[in-house]
Amino acid sequence: MSQxxxxxxxxxxxxxxxxxxxxxxxxxIKRGSVSALIGPNGAGKTTVFNxxxxxxxxxxxxxxxxxxxxxxxxxxxxxxxxxFSDYFSPIAxxxxxxxxxxxxxxxxxxxxxxxTFQNIRLFKEMSVVENLLVAQHMRVNRSMxxxxxxxxxxxxxxxxxxxxxxxxxxxxxxxxxxxxxxxxLSYGQQRRLEIARxxxxxxxxxxxxxxxxxxxxxxxxxxxxxxxxxRDEHNTTVLLxxxxxxxxxxxxxxxxxxDHGEVIAEGGPEDIKSNPKVVAAYLGAEEGEEVTx
Amino acid sequence: xxxxxxxNFKKSSIDALVAGFLALILFGPIVGVLxxxxxxDAEFGRVAWMVAVVVVxxxxxxxxxxxxxxVAMSFKYAxxxxxxxxxxxxxxxxxxxxxxxxxxxxxxxxxxASKYVLTVVILGLIYVLLGLGLNIVVGLAGLLDLGFVGFYxxxxxxxxxxxxxxGLGFWSMLPxxxxxxAFAGAILGFPVLRxxxxxxxxxxxxxxxxxxxxxxxxxxxxxxxxxxSAPLPTLFGLEFKRRSKDGDTFxxxxxxxxxxxxxxxxxxxxxxxVVWAVLFVKHRLVKMPIGRAWEALREDEIACRSxxxxxxxxxxxxxxxxxxxxxxxxxxxxxYQGFVNPSSFTFFxxxxxxxxxxxxxxxxxxxxxxxxxxxxxxxEVLREFAEYRVLMxxxxxxxxxxxxxxxxxxxxxxxxxxxxxxxK
Numbered sequence: 001m002s003q004x005x006x007x008x009x010x011x012x013x014x015x016x017x018x019x020x021x022x023x024x025x026x027x028x029i030k031r032g033s034v035s036a037l038i039g040p041n042g043a044g045k046t047t048v049f050n051x052x053x054x055x056x057x058x059x060x061x062x063x064x065x066x067x068x069x070x071x072x073x074x075x076x077x078x079x080x081x082x083x084f085s086d087y088f089s090p091i092a093x094x095x096x097x098x099x100x101x102x103x104x105x106x107x108x109x110x111x112x113x114x115x116t117f118q119n120i121r122l123f124k125e126m127s128v129v130e131n132l133l134v135a136q137h138m139r140v141n142r143s144m145x146x147x148x149x150x151x152x153x154x155x156x157x158x159x160x161x162x163x164x165x166x167x168x169x170x171x172x173x174x175x176x177x178x179x180x181x182x183x184x185l186s187y188g189q190q191r192r193l194e195i196a197r198x199x200x201x202x203x204x205x206x207x208x209x210x211x212x213x214x215x216x217x218x219x220x221x222x223x224x225x226x227x228x229x230x231r232d233e234h235n236t237t238v239l240l241x242x243x244x245x246x247x248x249x250x251x252x253x254x255x256x257x258x259d260h261g262e263v264i265a266e267g268g269p270e271d272i273k274s275n276p277k278v279v280a281a282y283l284g285a286e287e288g289e290e291v292t293x
Numbered sequence: 294x295x296x297x298x299x300x301n302f303k304k305s306s307i308d309a310l311v312a313g314f315l316a317l318i319l320f321g322p323i324v325g326v327l328x329x330x331x332x333x334d335a336e337f338g339r340v341a342w343m344v345a346v347v348v349v350x351x352x353x354x355x356x357x358x359x360x361x362x363x364v365a366m367s368f369k370y371a372x373x374x375x376x377x378x379x380x381x382x383x384x385x386x387x388x389x390x391x392x393x394x395x396x397x398x399x400x401x402x403x404x405x406a407s408k409y410v411l412t413v414v415i416l417g418l419i420y421v422l423l424g425l426g427l428n429i430v431v432g433l434a435g436l437l438d439l440g441f442v443g444f445y446x447x448x449x450x451x452x453x454x455x456x457x458x459x460g461l462g463f464w465s466m467l468p469x470x471x472x473x474x475a476f477a478g479a480i481l482g483f484p485v486l487r488x489x490x491x492x493x494x495x496x497x498x499x500x501x502x503x504x505x506x507x508x509x510x511x512x513x514x515x516x517x518x519x520x521x522s523a524p525l526p527t528l529f530g531l532e533f534k535r536r537s538k539d540g541d542t543f544x545x546x547x548x549x550x551x552x553x554x555x556x557x558x559x560x561x562x563x564x565x566x567v568v569w570a571v572l573f574v575k576h577r578l579v580k581m582p583i584g585r586a587w588e589a590l591r592e593d594e595i596a597c598r599s600x601x602x603x604x605x606x607x608x609x610x611x612x613x614x615x616x617x618x619x620x621x622x623x624x625x626x627x628x629y630q631g632f633v634n635p636s637s638f639t640f641f642x643x644x645x646x647x648x649x650x651x652x653x654x655x656x657x658x659x660x661x662x663x664x665x666x667x668x669x670x671x672x673e674v675l676r677e678f679a680e681y682r683v684l685m686x687x688x689x690x691x692x693x694x695x696x697x698x699x700x701x702x703x704x705x706x707x708x709x710x711x712x713x714x715x716x717k
Binding site: 053055102104105106109110114115117121122123124125126127129130131133134135137138140141142144147148150160162163164165166167168169170175178179180181197198201 | 380577581591592599601603605704713
């Protein structure tokens with residue numbers, strides 16, 4: 001088991017009918033890094049994200065997440081079709097049946113990967129605190145009897161959950177809005193709340209889908225600082241899709257560039273900036289032409 | 294509002310004429326033509342009378358909305374903020390005293406009310422239970438269920454058939470029926486988990502009808518449309534009948550003259566206790582992780598899955614708990630009627646229960662209780678208008694949807710006091 005790489009994507013292929021959205025995408029994400037996935041519109045960035053987070057079932061390839069002391073195959077927990085060999089091995093058969101019936105993207109989250117969405121998906125009719133409490137569903141006392149009788153252990157678990165809520169509200173600077181409805185918040189606040197909600201599930205890697213979209217420059221700056229806090233103080237690996245190149249170059253340790261469903265370049269910000277393929281993909285320029293990002 | 298100078302009578306007159314014309318179109322064919330064999334009589338008098346009421350009413354209304362008071366009123370209703378409201382942390386309702394008051398009044402009801410009033414109140418409480426059950430499924434988890442009456446039927450027939458075939462009485466069937474209904478909820482829930490909104494509504498509608506058709510057609514087991522009798526509850530083995538084959542009867546044991554109201558009193562008291570227990574459980578559930586998960590699922594299922602919530606189990610738990618409450622209501626219905634047959638479990642009942650939830654306010658406990666009483670007790674009070682009951686329903690629905698689209702009682706959410714954040 002590799003401790004160095006938290007996420008390994010090997011030969012990922014995703015077809016929608018006849019359309020090949022992803023062709024043989026391979027990259028690794030180092031533990032404790034901030035990595036970015038960039039590329040022009042329609043390059044397949046969000047498709048990669050949806051495959052990683054279990055919202056799409058990849059057509060082929062492997063995605064291995066090594067978090068929480070074990071290695072999880074993301075495609076397996078989503079439920080795979082039965083193989084011929086399964087009919088001879090009851091254990092393999094039942095495993096596959098289990099994942100087919102009860103598998104899904106929630107298992108990816110439980111394995112230690114959480115995400116945010118490009119178009120914000122908060123629980124709008126619930127308060128900010130409740131949004132973060134829902135995210136801690138797997139960490140609180142879910143016993144129905146304990147909850148109805150309001151036992152001591154239940155109250156303690158709820159209190160701890162609330163403490164975590166207010167910690168994360170502090171990190172994303174939303175303490176003053178704790179008792180407002182999530183739908184009432186401004187756009188920037190909603191973006192920050194969504195990141196806090198993703199962090200409340202205690203992930204080892206968090207995937208942010210265009211976190212800076214629609215933010216003004218000062219908000220983007222605050223977001224950059226926040227992502228650094230996630231990496232430095234919480235040992236969380238961050239993988240993000242972003243179009244704001246200034247922010248990407250500023251924050252990323254490692255960048256993967258996608259175009260037409262293929263990885264065309266990967267490396268540190270400096271390498272990417274000067275990579276002629278990347279420049280050509282972004283600006284449609286002839287190779288060799290002088291363009292700077 | 295100083296710019297309001299006076300009433301523009303011309304505008305009001307035009308409004309009134311338009312309304313009168315529309316009323317003429319609407320009422321003309323409906324009340325103006327009376328069939329008499331193969332002939333028909335034109336009843337101009339009735340139409341004229343109704344149209345006149347509409348015209349005058351519209352004129353008065355139009356004038357009123359041009360006065361200062363009327364403008365203020367329409368302004369108030371145009372700006373209603375109906376969304377959920379987050380209470381301040383440590384909020385204590387000023388209405389807490391009402392709970393003990395309701396309990397005391399509720400406990401006195403069987404001893405002061407007449408037998409007829411008592412039966413009406415029992416029916417109201419049964420619908421409170423049904424409303425609370427459906428409120429979990431529709432109001433909290435956001436799964437539109439049009440076949441809720443199926444679980445009600447399972448509870449009612451559970452008591453009747455359990456007594457007939459297994460000799461189980463009211464007290465043993467009360468929990469068993471709840472479990473049976475929950476089990477039926479799981480059976481219904483499992484295949485429909487992938488569906489949302491309209492599709493789910495249609496499948497659940499089908500489920501409700503299947504249950505009713507089975508009850509009607511499986512005559513060898515359920516006695517079909519003839520129905521089947523259900524047992525009365527017993528008080529520590531004492532029966533509420535005039536004579537008992539085995540064991541004592543209530544009135545003999547306490548040396549009282551026989552009165553058929555005793556059984557209703559007893560059913561009422563048991564039902565009253567069960568309703569309070571369900572209210573308490575519901576009150577706790579919405580604050581618990583499971584209740585939060587239901588509401589989160591209603592808001593956004595994809596986000597729920599991304600947070601590690603198993604949407605299958607969350608939906609199933611909502612279906613099962615809602616169904617078990619419906620099953621409880623069914624047991625009380627059967628024992629109160631003493632007899633069940635499939636005609637009590639038509640789609641109209643499902644629609645009525647859904648109306649209770651929608652009128653009361655999705656997810657609001659208090660609203661559902663009020664709406665359940667309104668929709669079951671009002672038709673009894675207005676017995677003279679029994680023919681127009683469904684029409685009244687329709688009008689009530691339309692008016693509610695215009696003036697209070699989010700239900701009678703505004704949904705409130707608990708506020709949490711700020712505390713020091715700690716992360717472990």
